[in-house]
Amino acid sequence: MKSFLLKIWGHYVRLTARWPSIGSIVPFIPLIAAWWIVTALQIFPSVFLPGPVEVARSFGNLVYTGVLPEYLQDSMVRLAVGTFWGIALGIPLGILVGLSPRAHTALWPPLLFFQAIGDIAWLPILVIWFGYGLTTMTVIIVYTVIFPVVLNTVLGVRSIPINMHRAALSLGASRARLLWEVVLPGALPNIITGLRNGLGYGWRALIATEIIVGTSGIGFLMFDARRAGSVVEILLGMIILGILWYIVDGWILAPIERATGQRWGLVTR
Amino acid sequence: MTRHWLSSALWFCAPFAVLIVLWAVLIPYFNVNPRLFPHITSVVQAGIEGIQDGSLIQHIGASLLRVLVGTVLALLVAIPLGVAMGVSPVVSSFLTPPFRFFSVLAGIAWIPIATLWFGYGFGAITFVIFNAVFFIVTYNTLLGVSTIPLHVRNAAASLGAGPWAMLTEVLLPGALPNIVTGVRTGLGFAWRGLIAAEMIATNVGLGYMLFVARDFYKTEVIVLGMIVIGVLWLLLDRLLLAPIERATIERWGMVQPA
Numbered sequence: 372m373k374s375f376l377l378k379i380w381g382h383y384v385r386l387t388a389r390w391p392s393i394g395s396i397v398p399f400i401p402l403i404a405a406w407w408i409v410t411a412l413q414i415f416p417s418v419f420l421p422g423p424v425e426v427a428r429s430f431g432n433l434v435y436t437g438v439l440p441e442y443l444q445d446s447m448v449r450l451a452v453g454t455f456w457g458i459a460l461g462i463p464l465g466i467l468v469g470l471s472p473r474a475h476t477a478l479w480p481p482l483l484f485f486q487a488i489g490d491i492a493w494l495p496i497l498v499i500w501f502g503y504g505l506t507t508m509t510v511i512i513v514y515t516v517i518f519p520v521v522l523n524t525v526l527g528v529r530s531i532p533i534n535m536h537r538a539a540l541s542l543g544a545s546r547a548r549l550l551w552e553v554v555l556p557g558a559l560p561n562i563i564t565g566l567r568n569g570l571g572y573g574w575r576a577l578i579a580t581e582i583i584v585g586t587s588g589i590g591f592l593m594f595d596a597r598r599a600g601s602v603v604e605i606l607l608g609m610i611i612l613g614i615l616w617y618i619v620d621g622w623i624l625a626p627i628e629r630a631t632g633q634r635w636g637l638v639t640r
Numbered sequence: 641m642t643r644h645w646l647s648s649a650l651w652f653c654a655p656f657a658v659l660i661v662l663w664a665v666l667i668p669y670f671n672v673n674p675r676l677f678p679h680i681t682s683v684v685q686a687g688i689e690g691i692q693d694g695s696l697i698q699h700i701g702a703s704l705l706r707v708l709v710g711t712v713l714a715l716l717v718a719i720p721l722g723v724a725m726g727v728s729p730v731v732s733s734f735l736t737p738p739f740r741f742f743s744v745l746a747g748i749a750w751i752p753i754a755t756l757w758f759g760y761g762f763g764a765i766t767f768v769i770f771n772a773v774f775f776i777v778t779y780n781t782l783l784g785v786s787t788i789p790l791h792v793r794n795a796a797a798s799l800g801a802g803p804w805a806m807l808t809e810v811l812l813p814g815a816l817p818n819i820v821t822g823v824r825t826g827l828g829f830a831w832r833g834l835i836a837a838e839m840i841a842t843n844v845g846l847g848y849m850l851f852v853a854r855d856f857y858k859t860e861v862i863v864l865g866m867i868v869i870g871v872l873w874l875l876l877d878r879l880l881l882a883p884i885e886r887a888t889i890e891r892w893g894m895v896q897p898a
Contacts, residue, residue, distance in 0.1 A: 398737045399738060419757060480653070483878075487869075489835060489870070491835045491839070492847075492866045495853065496862045496863070499854060578748050578749055582752065593749070597756055602753065608752075614741075616744045
């Protein structure tokens with residue numbers, strides 16, 4: 372029996388070595404099985420904890436009626452627009468603060484403070500300014516994404532040894548080329564890390580905003596279900612959020628981060 | 641040394657002085673409707689009133705208590721669990737994906753179901769904070785323990801370290817930098833989750849204070865709340881968490897041999 376189990380484990384290890392994505396899916400099978408058993412035994416009332424079958428059925432329903440694809444699209448579009456502006460504003464600002472000591476003394480402390488206020492705390496006053504709607508959500512996501520990007524860009528720019536600047540300048544590089552070929556590549560690994568953190572926070576901010584002021588989106592789906600007391604859809608929303616972020620973070624952002632780190636990371640000796 | 645510290649503190653405060661002056665001058669100058677953005681005097685007044693009638697202190701106290709209870713409970717469970725799971729490479733490689741999945745969900749996404757399970761109030765909010773801290777700290781502890789080089793553990797074992805010495809002298813110190821980073825990240829999510837949860841699910845706390853003020857267009861209370869939230873987090877993060885993180889990494893961080 373034991374050797375049989377070991378053999379299976381050996382196959383599994385070899386399989387995951389060849390296709391790492393299998394290794395990140397298989398561990399969920401016993402988890403789902405445990406969930407199914409707990410709900411089938413009625414340990415908790417099914418109103419409080421519905422089983423995987425019901426959640427899958429509600430997934431089918433919501434996809435069939437078109438609610439889920441629409442909400443999903445709404446959430447993703449909001450996140451994409453917010454992230455775009457966060458990057459477009461954050462990187463130039465970060466480079467400015469990183470390169471100019473004067474800008475650094477003037478802007479660094481307020482940046483830290485406004486980051487500390489946190490996205491959600493802006494929600495009440497933004498609702499007063501812009502009402503319930505897309506503007507409020509976009510502002511919140513931009514606000515959330517921009518700070519990690521700026522702070523990390525500053526760190527990245529300042530971590531480039533001054534001799535690199537001098538070498539490029541003495542080889543006859545213009546200011547623009549210095550920016551393009553020394554500063555940006557040198558700061559890129561940090562910028563990507565900042566972007567990854569920023570998206571992590573922005574994602575949560577989006578959910579919170581949709582819960583509180585939303586009229587559509589995954590967060591709204593969950594809170595609407597909560598109002599109706601339907602745990603099935605709340606669980607479905609949580610699972611979708613988890614899977615989406617798992618894909619975005621694990622299969623897109625983390626590899627990009629690793630690749631830039633390898634390609635442009637400064638090897639300090 | 642003291643002078644240096646003093647002058648850098650002054651430089652840190654200088655931009656805020658400029659911002660405050662701008663605020664004090666520009667808002668009356670352009671005659672901004674106080675329903676859109678408050679005068680600085682009315683914010684100060686709201687602060688003084690809040691302290692005098694005790695409501696501000698009560699809100700801050702409630703928020704901090706929730707964070708404290710949730711975090712301490714989470715750490716008590718997360719660190720032993722993370723170490724236990726990280727010891728075996730088989731278990732840790734198998735459990736890493738689920739824990740990553742849940743640490744992704746951490747915080748705000750739990751609010752709807754927390755309010756359903758625990759009702760509106762202390763339980764639901766503490767549960768949200770517990771979740772935000774628990775999964776991230778467990779995941780980081782797991783990661784920290786499983787990245788301790790095996791030869792370090794073998795060396796300790798062959799020098800005669802028992803399970804207890806192994807735990808306190810190898811596993812915990814080795815994972816400590818990761819654990820502390822996890823606590824800092826987790827608290828960052830927990831703090832935001834707290835504000836969001838208080839807006840939805842309670843009748844006391846900073847988030848609630850902001851959200852109720854919005855109903856009456858009391859922008860001075862909103863701005864006051866935002867400043868309090870920012871200052872509290874800045875103090876917590878910069879004066880407590882960041883120094884601890886730096887100290888542990890300097891003291892116990894793995895120094896890669898060249």
